[in-house]
Amino acid sequence: MTQMQLLMDRIRRDGQVKEGNILKVDSFLNHQIDVGLLEEIGKEFHRQFADRNVTKILTIEASGIAIACIAALFFHCPVVFAKKSKTLNIAGDVYSSKVESFTHKTTSEVVVSKQFLNSSDKILIIDDFLANGKAIMGLADLVHQAGAEVVGAGVVIEKGFQDGGKKIREMGIDLHSLAIVESMDPSTGIQFRKED
Amino acid sequence: MTQMQLLMDRIRRDGQVKEGNILKVDSFLNHQIDVGLLEEIGKEFHRQFADRNVTKILTIEASGIAIACIAALFFHCPVVFAKKSKTLNIAGDVYSSKVESFTHKTTSEVVVSKQFLNSSDKILIIDDFLANGKAIMGLADLVHQAGAEVVGAGVVIEKGFQDGGKKIREMGIDLHSLAIVESMDPSTGIQFRKED
Numbered sequence: 497m498t499q500m501q502l503l504m505d506r507i508r509r510d511g512q513v514k515e516g517n518i519l520k521v522d523s524f525l526n527h528q529i530d531v532g533l534l535e536e537i538g539k540e541f542h543r544q545f546a547d548r549n550v551t552k553i554l555t556i557e558a559s560g561i562a563i564a565c566i567a568a569l570f571f572h573c574p575v576v577f578a579k580k581s582k583t584l585n586i587a588g589d590v591y592s593s594k595v596e597s598f599t600h601k602t603t604s605e606v607v608v609s610k611q612f613l614n615s616s617d618k619i620l621i622i623d624d625f626l627a628n629g630k631a632i633m634g635l636a637d638l639v640h641q642a643g644a645e646v647v648g649a650g651v652v653i654e655k656g657f658q659d660g661g662k663k664i665r666e667m668g669i670d671l672h673s674l675a676i677v678e679s680m681d682p683s684t685g686i687q688f689r690k691e692d
Numbered sequence: 693m694t695q696m697q698l699l700m701d702r703i704r705r706d707g708q709v710k711e712g713n714i715l716k717v718d719s720f721l722n723h724q725i726d727v728g729l730l731e732e733i734g735k736e737f738h739r740q741f742a743d744r745n746v747t748k749i750l751t752i753e754a755s756g757i758a759i760a761c762i763a764a765l766f767f768h769c770p771v772v773f774a775k776k777s778k779t780l781n782i783a784g785d786v787y788s789s790k791v792e793s794f795t796h797k798t799t800s801e802v803v804v805s806k807q808f809l810n811s812s813d814k815i816l817i818i819d820d821f822l823a824n825g826k827a828i829m830g831l832a833d834l835v836h837q838a839g840a841e842v843v844g845a846g847v848v849i850e851k852g853f854q855d856g857g858k859k860i861r862e863m864g865i866d867l868h869s870l871a872i873v874e875s876m877d878p879s880t881g882i883q884f885r886k887e888d
Contacts, residue, residue, distance in 0.1 A: 528748075528808040529757075529771040531764040552724075558753035561725075562771070565758040568727040575725040575758070612724040 500540050500674040504688050506533060507653065513680045517627075517655070525652065526559035526624055531566065537674060538567035541622065541650040544672045545571075548647040550620040552576055554613075554635050556595075556606055563652060564622045571620070576613065578606040578635060591641040595634035606634050615643035626651040626673060629660025636669060653677065656689050696736050696870040700884050702729060703849065709876045713851070715821075721848065722755035722820055727762065733870060734763035737818065737846040740868045741767075744843040746816045748772055748809075750831050752791075752802055759848060760818045767816070772809065774802040774831060787837040791830035802830050811839035822847040822869060825856025832865060849873065852885050 512520040524530040550571050555564035556578045564575045581604060590607040597604065613619070619639045623631055632649050639646050646669055654661045654673035657680075664671045676689035708716040720726040746767050751760035752774045760771045777800060786803040793800065809815070815835045819827055828845055835842050842865055850857045850869035853876075860867045872885035 522805060523807070524770075527772065527775070527805060529761060529764075529773070531761050531771060532768070534761065535765065558757060558773070558775075561754060561757045562761040565725060565727050565730065565761055566765070568725075569731065569762070572728070574720075575727060576723065577725070577754070579723070579754075609718060609723060612719070 499676060499688060499691065500537070502536055503533070503652070504675045506530075507675055507677075508686055511686060513682045513686060515682060517657075517680070519625075519653065519655070519677065519680060519686070521653065525563075529562050531562075534563055534566040537563060537652060538570050540674055541567045541620075541672070542570035545620055545648045545650065548620065549618050550647060551617045552613075553620050553622050554578065554608070554639065555622045556580070556631055556635060560623045563624055567622055567650070576608060578608050578638060580604045580606055591638045593634040593637040593641075596628070596630045606631075606638070608638050610642070613639060613642035613644055617642065617644035618647045619644055620647055621649040621669075622651075623649075624652050626654040626660045626664070626671075627658045629658075629663045632660070632664055632669070632671075633667075636667070648672065650674075695872060695884060695887065696733070698732055699729070699848070700871045702726075703871055703873075704882055707882060709878045709882060711878060713823075713853075713876070715849065715851070715873065715876060715882070717849065721759075725758050727758075730759055730762040733759060733848060734766050736870055737763045737816075737868070738766035741816055741844045741846065744816065745814050746843060747813045749816050749818050750774065750804070750809075750835065751818045752776070752827055752831060756819045759820055763818055763846070772804060774804045774834060776800045776802055787834045789830040789833040789837075792824070792826045802827075802834065804834050806838070809835060809838035809840055813838065813840035814843045815840055816843055817845040817865075818847075819845075820848050822850040822856045822860070822867075823854045825854075825859045828856070828860055828865070828867075829863075832863070844868065846870075 648670040651673040654676045656676040678689045680686045785806045844866040847869040850872045852872040874885045876882045
């Protein structure tokens, strides 16, 4: 596993550590979006997962969408994004799973129309953050409900001091995180995981 | 104004007209996303607005994000997406406007952190659908609160039989819609606006 230096430099420069283990990357990743950085992130995910015959990238609204779509340009495959609640515009026939958000302290139902996940699909899951791992577990659950295969998971920022990454890897999912924050503190800043 | 033939063909082929003036384009635009089509859409918006010195693209979560981000690759500018409700992760200092959704029959507050809209910004607004125009009016309101300029608005599908497009154009916003549905019906299908 190799982390991405350009991304770690950007997190150090523009990320803000807030009380409650919140890392704000609003200025380039999930409110304002630096699409040039996302191109580099997409290339990196493609380098990692190019040989997996990915048929679709699955992510979750809202902040996963940008990352997944720009990555998909390199994989030449469609993106499917799970929606956080049933809306008038989703047909009744959905796969559904429950996800707790660490950041927002809420539980929501994530749904995908059954027509967009098929048993022959080889799915790459992509998301912006990995903390307790619940979002990726929920997405993997949707894939498994469809009888499809999770061929990997790509995460931009893993909070290495929470147990989500460990759990996902123990599930046998090939997880690649581009930056792993080992510790962070409003006063002392951000330390990334040391590579072996 | 020129509509985009590739897009109109795709809407005719894969769009589903439902009762209540709902046009479902879930299979390529706002649940499953054809990123190759979005590249063509992004190029088209760039052809239309290349001379406006766009500094940022503004859109609204969730389904606008994919379109805005891939378009931004051609403009070489950041995307800012307005969020539909205040969350723990947004600082208190936001511009805020109310938006009614035609599709979801709800009113939500859309917010953008003040730090991401500046008075010197030339903003291109991008969204997937234009029906009653409330989303684009809300986004334009955020831009004006910041003292910035709306240099154009790009919409993928305009429902020409609703009054949003007319209202937006009467506000003096240079609106470019890539497909304008003049009428649609579950039994007789979709008719696009005839070009002059």
